[in-house]
Amino acid sequence: xxxxxxxxxxxxxxxxxxxxxxxxxxxxxxxxxxxxxxxxxxxxxxxxxxxxxxxxxxxxxxxxxxxxxxxxxxxxxxxxxxxxxxxxxxxxxxxxxxxxxxxxxxxxxxxxx
Amino acid sequence: xxxxxxxxxxxxxxxxxxxxxxxxxxxxxxxxxxxxxxxxxxxxxxxxxxxxxxxxxxxxxxxxxxxxxxxxxxxxxxxxxxxxxxxxxxxxxxxxxxxxxxxxxxxxxxxx
Numbered sequence: 001x002x003x004x005x006x007x008x009x010x011x012x013x014x015x016x017x018x019x020x021x022x023x024x025x026x027x028x029x030x031x032x033x034x035x036x037x038x039x040x041x042x043x044x045x046x047x048x049x050x051x052x053x054x055x056x057x058x059x060x061x062x063x064x065x066x067x068x069x070x071x072x073x074x075x076x077x078x079x080x081x082x083x084x085x086x087x088x089x090x091x092x093x094x095x096x097x098x099x100x101x102x103x104x105x106x107x108x109x110x111x112x113x
Numbered sequence: 114x115x116x117x118x119x120x121x122x123x124x125x126x127x128x129x130x131x132x133x134x135x136x137x138x139x140x141x142x143x144x145x146x147x148x149x150x151x152x153x154x155x156x157x158x159x160x161x162x163x164x165x166x167x168x169x170x171x172x173x174x175x176x177x178x179x180x181x182x183x184x185x186x187x188x189x190x191x192x193x194x195x196x197x198x199x200x201x202x203x204x205x206x207x208x209x210x211x212x213x214x215x216x217x218x219x220x221x222x223x224x225x
Contacts, residue, residue: 101162
């Protein structure tokens, strides 16, 4: 597609349930990033995939968070046993290489009730 | 650890006035710096990307300068319009393809 696509755009879930957030990067982009933006907070790095290299998971806040990227394209961010503090906008970005910068998707707004 | 600061946090100007947004970073060993715009409830739109070897980038009414040694970048928006109202974020990358470290953003309101 022409841009980075994220789904769903909005998700309301009950505390304790698992959720999956999806990101379709721009075709051909080898790098994919997940960020989180909480209300009133800045953007927080979560995880980074680059080609076939092991992902940089240094930003994941707890072991309830995990992500995978299948076939070097689509990525899924999974949050297990959701908590209210997980409520945020989850943003995905992809990059061909850093010369061209990063393209962000519109995000998934997650609300845990 | 890299820290990025944007001052002011909010800015309100009358239409037609030039905007000056500041970004500072603590570690000058950056690979590039990018300016983004975020509209309420939306994702980020890339405005300008400056490589560490560059001093400035221009696109239309937007001009971004970079002084890597002093850890500063400035985004200038000429002849502001109400449609420029948004939050502007700067972010730096430490290495090629590396994660971005974001500032807290400057929320801009351009009054008609």
